[in-house]
Amino acid sequence: MSIDIAVRHRFPGIEIDVAFTAPQGVTALFGRSGAGKTTVVNAVAGLLRPSFGRAVIDGRILFDTESRTWLxxxxxxIGYVFQDGRLFPHMTVRQNLLYGRWFAKLPKDEAGLxxxxxxxxxxxLLSRRPGALSGGEKQRVAIGRALLSGxxxxxxxxxxxxxxxxxKEEILPYLERIRDEAQVPILYVSHSMPEIARLATTLVALRDGRVVRSGPVETVTADPDAVTDLGVRDAGSVLTGIVSAHHPxxxxxxxxxxxxxxxxxxxxxxxxxxxxxIEAQDVMLALDKPDRISALNILPVDVVAVRQGAGPGVMVQLALGDDRILARVTRRSADGLGLRSGLACYAVVKSVSVARGNVGPSPAV
Amino acid sequence: MILDWLTPEEWQAVALSLRVSFWATVFSLPPGIAVAYLLARCEFPGKQILNGIVHLPLILPPVVTGYLLLLTMGTQGPVGGVLKDLFGLVFAFRWTGAALAAAVMAFPLMVRAIRLSIELVDPKLELAGATLGAGRLWVFATVTLPLILPGILVGAILAFAKAMGEFGATITFVSNIPGQTQTLPSAIYAFLQVPGGEGSALRLVAVSVGIAMGALLLSEIAARSVSKRIGRA
Structure with a gap:
């Protein structure tokens, strides 16, 4: 299962020229507003006709300007979950949910519903109308409606x-369940790095209508060279770990x-x-193992790379076994510690966000 | 009792007017909705011309509209002649002609009301319908149409009321034949032309006011209940 997408389209003031391949899982389109994210998904959905491009899902052509195909x-x-829900106000939640099913000519499937x-x-909520739902409930119905259209x-x-x-916290766990249980690839547009870190497997970063970075979320977020493309404030690495023990x-x-x-x-x-x-700004570096300190998470790491930013900050990539962590320190500290590639030091992690179930951001101890 | 209160001649005019207005409204609804949708949602060459033609009866003197109808739809006219030869459908000096005149005159009001209500439907909802697998016609039938029902109702009532009051175009096109083309307004006019007719005229005026008020109230109630049913209230 893979999705090939290429979209070229000129708007007044900006030209969108984006091409990428989305593997199975959640592919996040990341970028500021105006970067071209919505243009891409609208072209895939058929709501916008780009001047050039193609979109192919597993060999099924949605559109291809070269062969003049346009479904x-x-x-x-395509199931489309809009930012504003767009539930049909004159139908009950149940009717909204079943709307797409009927047109997809899918058999009546009470178990699926x-x-x-x-x-x-x-x-x-089934017998209620959208007018009587909260924003979060509306969005959950919209997601269900899209999923049920097969x-x-x-x-x-x-x-x-x-x-x-x-x-948001109320909906995120549902999105995680859909990612894990429904076998449907997802193209997820967002400008929020924490959201992407929680949900996405692949990251495609857009800026001014171009793809500036793409790859597995873990790789892209741990790349110090990608920081300028993703935004210094959002810099932070995404790691996968295994719950090994619950202590008394x-x-x-x-x-x-x-x-x-x-x-x-x-x-x-x-x-x-x-x-x-682990956000880059939540990692402190020490040359000696800190002793008599309240922080519990002190990791022995090796410096892999040091990247000078435009401001007073320096981005340091650290190796912890096979994992990569980013730390953001001031240039003065970096010079003072003599940080350079290959140096062994200790990373003191102040805060970690965990994605799974209902666990939100939690401070490390 | 209302039958006793009105003379047979007066009653005839009221009944004819109701019949003419009813059919005028019923037959203009489908094209009215179609034209309103075209004007509200589609871009095509000649859109402004269509818009102009639809609104023409609103700005032309009714007598002119009636005369134009007589020229085109009369038995000698280019359209009327064909209709007569092919389908045996005759408008001139028949109650059907009165209905046609009323429909043409009421059409702009109906289209305006429906167009406004279509423009109030968020096109994004229609796009959402499309992504869920509904083609354009299905989106219209399942999303747009239910949401504009109040507007259609208002348009229909407006058209009905306008048809009840139509005078100039009707009398020019189909004249003023009692029992055939003498609608309520023509009857009032005719009664006022003969000595001692004021009593009849006044009774018809009362009926006309009653029907208009009734229609207005009915539309208000119906629009409110429909709005509630489609979750807009």
């Missing part, structure tokens, strides 16, 4: 952007490729694979 939107079997209803927690690809255009932090003092231990992290208890059984994000 109308209703024949593409019940599965999605359970997956997204919609049981209580799509070969799910497009999500900033599905959380219109929600406040609490509602309410701490959980997560094993990385080398060493372990200690976090406040997370709700995941031992052996579960979890994804964590």
């Amino acid at each position: 109308p939107p209703h024949k593409r079997r 019940r599965h999605i209803v359970d997956l997204l927690g919609l049981g209580e 799509p070969s690809l799910l497009l999500m255009d900033e599905p959380l952007a219109a929600l406040d932090e609490t509602r 003092d309410a701490l959980s231990e997560i094993r990385l490729s080398k060493g372990s992290l200690f976090l406040p208890r997370i709700q995941a059984p031992v052996g579960t694979s979890v994804r964590i994000r």
